[in-house]
Amino acid sequence: xxxxxxxxxxxxxxxxxxxxxxxxxxxxxxxxxxxxxxxxxxxxxxxxxxxxxxxxxxxxxxxxxxxxxxxxxxxxxxxxxxxxxxxxxxxxxxxxxxxxxxxxxxxxxxxxxxxxxxxxxxxxxxxxxxxxxxxxxxxxxxxxxxxxxxxxxxxxxxxxxxxxxxxxxxxxxxxxxxxxxxxxxxxxxxxxxxxxxxxxxxxxxxxxxxxxxxxxxxxxxxxxxxxxxxxxxxxxxxxxxxxxxxxxxxxxxxxxxxxxxxxxxxxxxxxxxxxxxxxxxxxxxxxxxxxxxxxxxxxxxxxxxxxxxxxxxxxxxxxxxxxxxxxxxxxxxxxxxxxxxxxxxxxxxxxxxxxxxxxxxxxxxxxxxxxxxxxxxxxxxxxxxxxxxxxxxxxxxxxxxxxxxxxxxxxxxxxxxxxxxxxxxxxxxxxxxxxxxxxxxxxxxxxxxxxxxxxxxxxxxxxxxxxxxxxxxxxxxxx
Amino acid sequence: xxxxxxxxxxxxxxxxxxxxxxxxxxxxxxxxxxxxxxxxxxxxxxxxxxxxxxxxxxxxxxxxxxxxxxxxxxxxxxxxxxxxxxxxxxxxxxxxxxxxxxxxxxxxxxxxxxxxxxxxxxxxxxxxxxxxxxxxxxxxxxxxxxxxxxxxxxxxxxxxxxxxxxxxxxxxxxxxxxxxxxxxxxxxxxxxxxxxxxxxxxxxxxxxxxxxxxxxxxxxxxxxxxxxxxxxxxxxxxxxxxxxxxxxxxxxxxxxxxxxxxxxxxxxxxxxxxxxxxxxxxxxxxxxxxxxxxxxxxxxxxxxxxxxxxxxxxxxxxxxxxxxxxxxxxxxxxxxxxxxxxxxxxxxxxxxxxxxxxxxxxxxxxxxxxxxxxxxxxxxxxxxxxxxxxxxxxxxxxxxxxxxxxxxxxxxxxxxxxxxxxxxxxxxxxxxxxxxxxxxxxxxxx
Ligand SMILES: Cc1cc2nc3c(=O)[nH]c(=O)nc-3n(C[C@H](O)[C@H](O)[C@H](O)COP(=O)(O)OP(=O)(O)OC[C@H]3O[C@@H](n4cnc5c(N)ncnc54)[C@H](O)[C@@H]3O)c2cc1C
Numbered sequence: 027x028x029x030x031x032x033x034x035x036x037x038x039x040x041x042x043x044x045x046x047x048x049x050x051x052x053x054x055x056x057x058x059x060x061x062x063x064x065x066x067x068x069x070x071x072x073x074x075x076x077x078x079x080x081x082x083x084x085x086x087x088x089x090x091x092x093x094x095x096x097x098x099x100x101x102x103x104x105x106x107x108x109x110x111x112x113x114x115x116x117x118x119x120x121x122x123x124x125x126x127x128x129x130x131x132x133x134x135x136x137x138x139x140x141x142x143x144x145x146x147x148x149x150x151x152x153x154x155x156x157x158x159x160x161x162x163x164x165x166x167x168x169x170x171x172x173x174x175x176x177x178x179x180x181x182x183x184x185x186x187x188x189x190x191x192x193x194x195x196x197x198x199x200x201x202x203x204x205x206x207x208x209x210x211x212x213x214x215x216x217x218x219x220x221x222x223x224x225x226x227x228x229x230x231x232x233x234x235x236x237x238x239x240x241x242x243x244x245x246x247x248x249x250x251x252x253x254x255x256x257x258x259x260x261x262x263x264x265x266x267x268x269x270x271x272x273x274x275x276x277x278x279x280x281x282x283x284x285x286x287x288x289x290x291x292x293x294x295x296x297x298x299x300x301x302x303x304x305x306x307x308x309x310x311x312x313x314x315x316x317x318x319x320x321x322x323x324x325x326x327x328x329x330x331x332x333x334x335x336x337x338x339x340x341x342x343x344x345x346x347x348x349x350x351x352x353x354x355x356x357x358x359x360x361x362x363x364x365x366x367x368x369x370x371x372x373x374x375x376x377x378x379x380x381x382x383x384x385x386x387x388x389x390x391x392x393x394x395x396x397x398x399x400x401x402x403x404x405x406x407x408x409x410x411x412x413x414x415x416x417x418x419x420x421x422x423x424x425x426x427x428x429x430x431x432x433x434x435x436x437x438x439x440x441x442x443x444x445x446x447x448x449x450x451x452x453x454x455x456x457x458x459x460x461x462x463x464x465x466x467x468x469x470x471x472x473x474x475x476x477x478x479x480x481x482x483x484x485x486x487x488x489x490x491x492x493x494x495x496x497x498x499x500x501x502x503x504x505x
Numbered sequence: 506x507x508x509x510x511x512x513x514x515x516x517x518x519x520x521x522x523x524x525x526x527x528x529x530x531x532x533x534x535x536x537x538x539x540x541x542x543x544x545x546x547x548x549x550x551x552x553x554x555x556x557x558x559x560x561x562x563x564x565x566x567x568x569x570x571x572x573x574x575x576x577x578x579x580x581x582x583x584x585x586x587x588x589x590x591x592x593x594x595x596x597x598x599x600x601x602x603x604x605x606x607x608x609x610x611x612x613x614x615x616x617x618x619x620x621x622x623x624x625x626x627x628x629x630x631x632x633x634x635x636x637x638x639x640x641x642x643x644x645x646x647x648x649x650x651x652x653x654x655x656x657x658x659x660x661x662x663x664x665x666x667x668x669x670x671x672x673x674x675x676x677x678x679x680x681x682x683x684x685x686x687x688x689x690x691x692x693x694x695x696x697x698x699x700x701x702x703x704x705x706x707x708x709x710x711x712x713x714x715x716x717x718x719x720x721x722x723x724x725x726x727x728x729x730x731x732x733x734x735x736x737x738x739x740x741x742x743x744x745x746x747x748x749x750x751x752x753x754x755x756x757x758x759x760x761x762x763x764x765x766x767x768x769x770x771x772x773x774x775x776x777x778x779x780x781x782x783x784x785x786x787x788x789x790x791x792x793x794x795x796x797x798x799x800x801x802x803x804x805x806x807x808x809x810x811x812x813x814x815x816x817x818x819x820x821x822x823x824x825x826x827x828x829x830x831x832x833x834x835x836x837x838x839x840x841x842x843x844x845x846x847x848x849x850x851x852x853x854x855x856x857x858x859x860x861x862x863x864x865x866x867x868x869x870x871x872x873x874x875x876x877x878x879x880x881x882x883x884x885x886x887x888x889x890x891x892x893x894x895x896x897x898x899x900x901x902x903x904x905x906x907x908x909x910x911x912x913x914x915x916x917x918x919x920x921x922x923x924x925x926x927x928x929x930x931x932x933x934x935x936x937x938x939x940x941x942x943x944x945x946x947x948x949x950x951x
Pocket of ligand 1: 037038039040041042043060061062063064065066067068069070072073074075077139140141142183184185186204225315318319349350351352357358359360361362389
């Protein structure tokens with residue numbers, strides 16, 4: 027095979043792309059990844075990981091504030107935003123070189139530059155023209171550069187970028203996207219967060235924990251719109267207790283920028299309200315990177331900013347596949363990774379299953395953490411399901427009380443007829459680590475019976491999961 | 506170390522295929538890329554390439570074998586210096602799925618998932634996927650792997666898990682498999698047999714074989730489902746065998762004519778009319794009376810030997826479907842009464858007006874396609890019956906009588922038997938007795 031010819035070329039080195047590449051290499055494919063600014067993608071560099079690093083600093087800071095509750099003394103404590111950011115960026119860098127190492131280990135070729143599909147089976151790569159922070163970033167050692175490359179299979183994994191709403195255009199200075207919010211020059215005293223999805227509430231939690239005045243504006247009547255209404259209401263109460271101001275059913279209609287503040291006009295059910303803050307974070311969602319990569323010319327079907335695929339990553343054009351954020355919601359790293367593996371295995375001819383979106387968990391690392399999988403109560407009822415619902419509050423859990431984290435809720439939804447676990451929704455300490463138990467249960471198609479037969483270790487927060495299941499069947503023990 | 510060559514998957518949905526042909530013999534040297542065999546799926550025939558170099562040591566699956574599970578070892582490849590003595594030791598730890606065919610140059614236009622001719626997968630031990638278990642009859646001691654949810658739904662819907670194929674890991678039955686087995690498709694075990702609901706292929710796979718818009722989807726009505734389930738159950742559970750005998754029916758036809766000429770009349774119309782079928786019903790009933798071991802139903806607990814001969818007559822329903830009303834105590838009923846009853850039942854069957862007790866049960870059945878000029882056919886036993894007689898057309902044939910050829914009216918009848926109940930010699934005897942009644946029909950009226 028010529029040096030510029032591969033079995034599989036993947037455009038984009040995010041969690042979708044890099045994991046697909048490793049799986050492809052494992053299966054014996056000659057594999058290349060084209061990346062233009064950061065191996066590891068948004069997730070490692072500007073998403074999941076660096077935000078979790080920031081939130082960890084905020085969490086420990088919050089503990090300091092409650093030291094007395096634990097019999098500890100921490101009378102003088104503070105934070106250095108520059109150091110917090112430095113830690114976060116350092117961790118992002120560590121992730122990035124981790125991917126480089128994995129590529130080397132698996133003999134995956136990196137091609138550095140902007141890729142564009144010229145026709146099915148062929149791409150053109152040009153040197154990158156810019157990076158997130160301005161100037162283009164240099165590629166890792168040994169990466170190939172600009173040129174034409176061929177592969178029978180081209181996987182598009184170009185990810186997503188912040189959605190821009192008219193009137194709310196980010197300007198890097200006062201109106202931020204997650205890029206600036208993750209990397210501020212100085213700590214803002216007040217902040218207006220537009221949008222209450224995962225990204226919005228995570229930044230709200232982070233900045234509030236460190237003392238900023240934070241207001242969240244959400245268009246829909248519920249914050250965390252994809253979550254179960256009961257969990258979202260629970261989270262809202264906790265946020266408000268922490269001093270976050272939340273306005274739902276509201277729309278930002280205008281931004282007036284002054285030298286060191288922005289005044290937003292907000293339409294709340296027909297009434298105008300003004301909110302002034304030092305910075306605005308626009309967190310109104312993301313859109314797929316479908317432009318300028320040759321999709322139109324190749325005839326690849328797209329719809330509302332994402333590439334249309336068939337559940338196995340196949341597009342309508344033979345030999346062109348799409349995975350991850352660019353292939354549509356849920357726009358989460360683990361969904362991207364899973365699609366990457368499925369698509370490559372399908373190309374290999376292995377037995378694979380189409381993505382089941384109902385079994386993709388979602389985690390939000392605000393305080394309290396939110397984690398869920400499957401149908402919300404509303405959705406389950408909309409589908410005409412007869413349901414049995416269990417709830418268990420953390421206050422009934424010994425470990426939660428010992429941790430000093432008695433605020434939490436575990437809610438489970440079962441099909442009343444078959445005992446199928448339809449959904450699980452959690453809020454509280456460490457629930458992002460708990461949810462996988464329910465995800466495994468769902469994938470193994472357990473019913474309530476096996477969950478009740480399972481012994482959950484004591485004392486752990488996971489006992490709330492079992493109690494919630496018991497509650498759904500009227501057998502709760504510790505309430 | 507000898508390398509197992511595995512049955513490759515040509516598409517993500519492929520679970521098994523047919524090994525059509527070996528293109529290399531045992532002992533032949535092969536190079537990576539050599540075409541070694543042809544396999545066939547429901548969709549296409551494709552070539553299997555070797556992914557390693559060596560000698561084709563042993564062919565494990567003979568050509569012409571159908572339904573070979575994906576990942577099942579089909580041959581063993583020896584590397585240099587190895588020979589057959591290594592076969593018994595051929596480990597399953599180094600399986601290699603044979604490379605699927607060069608798909609690159611053909612650039613197929615179809616929307617099929619393309620199979621890549623990849624280089625050999627690095628020789629890391631990949632688990633040999635357990636062959637997808639073939640659907641099993643409701644045998645005792647067969648362990649069925651199914652998810653708890655699949656079990657729950659199957660129980661609720663009365664689907665027999667041992668009769669469906671699993672699509673989950675290692676062939677495990679998951680919710681989707683049970684749901685696509687359709688409620689009712691696997692009715693719970695009925696008297697005389699196991700329960701079934703065997704989807705040969707998921708609906709969407711079958712539909713995918715046809716152009717969208719090139720067919721209409723006609724929902725099944727209850728009768729269609731019942732026929733499908735019962736016939737499928739029977740063909741899978743009941744060990745069938747068939748025997749055909751020619752009867753001379755001139756005497757029978759003559760008897761019929763004479764009897765009918767004696768029929769009383771009302772308003773100038775005969776009150777009854779004996780048909781050929783009525784005579785056969787009567788003959789068959791008297792025959793079974795003489796062979797009580799065949800007038801029986803199989804149950805696991807013991808043979809039900811029936812005191813009466815209740816004969817189901819298959820009636821085709823206009824617009825599709827069929828039903829078998831039962832002529833009870835046929836052995837004892839005089840022919841005129843039998844004739845009246847059968848024409849009444851048949852009429853109400855065609856109008857779909859039968860009550861359940863009129864078509865349920867029975868000990869044997871008759872299906873008569875004589876009026877369509879059918880020469881010979883076989884029918885499927887409908888448990889709890891243990892036999893069914895398939896009656897073809899009466900026609901004039903040249904027959905050797907003594908040393909002369911004569912023209913006689915002949916009819917071929919074929920008995921289908923449930924071998925759990927009736928053995929071959931019994932069946933032959935039954936047909937002998939029946940032949941006696943048909944050819945010397947005076948016995949039918951005495
Ligand atoms: C602030 C924030 C927090 C998040 N937190 C979480 C979380 O906690 N959990 C979670 O699951 N998800 C989280 N996400 C979402 C997650 O980051 C994405 O779902 C994930 O990164 C998607 O992976 P991907 O491979 O599809 O795309 P990306 O990670 O976006 O990677 C795409 C890559 O393609 C490259 N690329 C694009 N176009 C070209 C081109 N033409 N040529 C060459 N290279 C190109 C880009 O440079 C990029 O590196 C978060 C996102 C954000 C923004």
